[in-house]
Amino acid sequence: MAADVTGRPGRRPGPTETRERILACARRLFAEKGYDGASLRGIAREAGVDPALVHHFFGGKQGVFVAAMRFPIDPAAVLEQVAHMPRERLGEALARVFLEVWDDPARRAPALALLRSAMTNEQAATMMRQFVSSALLGPITERYRIPPLRVQAAVGQMIGMAVLRYVLEVEPIASAPPQELAAMLAPVLQHHLDSS
Amino acid sequence: MAADVTGRPGRRPGPTETRERILACARRLFAEKGYDGASLRGIAREAGVDPALVHHFFGGKQGVFVAAMRFPIDPAAVLEQVAHMPRERLGEALARVFLEVWDDPARRAPALALLRSAMTNEQAATMMRQFVSSALLGPITERYRIPPLRVQAAVGQMIGMAVLRYVLEVEPIASAPPQELAAMLAPVLQHHLDSS
DNA sequence: AGCAGAATTCATCATGTGTTGAATTTATGT
């Protein structure tokens, strides 16, 4: 992953993919250590680049974070799969989408980064609150007329599973096959969303 | 909360409660910012004390953390309330204990600190894994012969609720009355623990 | 009274952090 062995300044020949490389490393480090734990310099080191370059491209650490976050989270596109579903299969659909996103490493990285960061960083927490509220709560709550508390209980079940499986990596849930988890998840989500 | 306005060194007259004061501040700060976010110096500042004192008492930052963690988590005593319950009321009992602990600020602090810290700090993660495994999974799994995966799904539901309610403080779940949450929680926990 | 030990502060070190401004090299548009 390291690039310039040449220690001298100035632009490199050929087309430049450095920006993407930095973003990829940033996603990995933010996902591994959270916002506060990852450092600009660490990201630069991983990308084989001077820290000042990272700062120059994104205007600061926070800039790198937001740039790294808006990747494949498809805030609306994901919910599209859920939105036009008969209400009695909502649980099933949610469980499937949840596991689909979290089991794809590329889409898991930003999600993990946000989850980890939101626990200790106020700005990341605000981002996550907004995501929960406007990408999950909002649509479901108004399309299906389900009380917010119920929806949040369902969201909580998913978050907790993400914590155990992807953050703490506790066994056996960390290695369980996705279908098995979906089978456990679906009825519970459905139950939460059902009760009047 | 500040103590010595006298800036001069040496032992203070009278009996000393400084150690406890430091621990209290440590619990608060670890709960607010997590292990990596809280600093030795910040704790010392809050306690109105020199950073070196904290180091002297607990032998380092990690020492402060473990000392702050082993407070009122009663690893076994809490589960006592659950352990001798008929299996069909396990969900109810778990939900009650969960909300009881998390709604008492004194007992919530260490729990919150561990939850927040475990997301980015490997040692805290290990602590939390051990707590989940040996204080929740172990007892329930072998006393009631419930598959670990099921128990973890139930634990996940509780963790997720803690995240939404106490870390992110999303409304309306952050302000919902405990009984309402217990009423939503109990049947779901029971369901997880029921299915063969 | 005296003395070991505990409590407490001070000054300091090495390290890591985000940020900034200037310098240098290449690419691109005219």
Next chain:
DNA sequence: ACATAAATTCAACACATGATGAATTCTGCT
């Protein structure tokens, strides 16, 4: 060919962190 803009590194700053060793003041035991 030339000029502007972009990419890239370097050097440095101001600051915070955890840790350490020495110095000072008090308590408690004998």
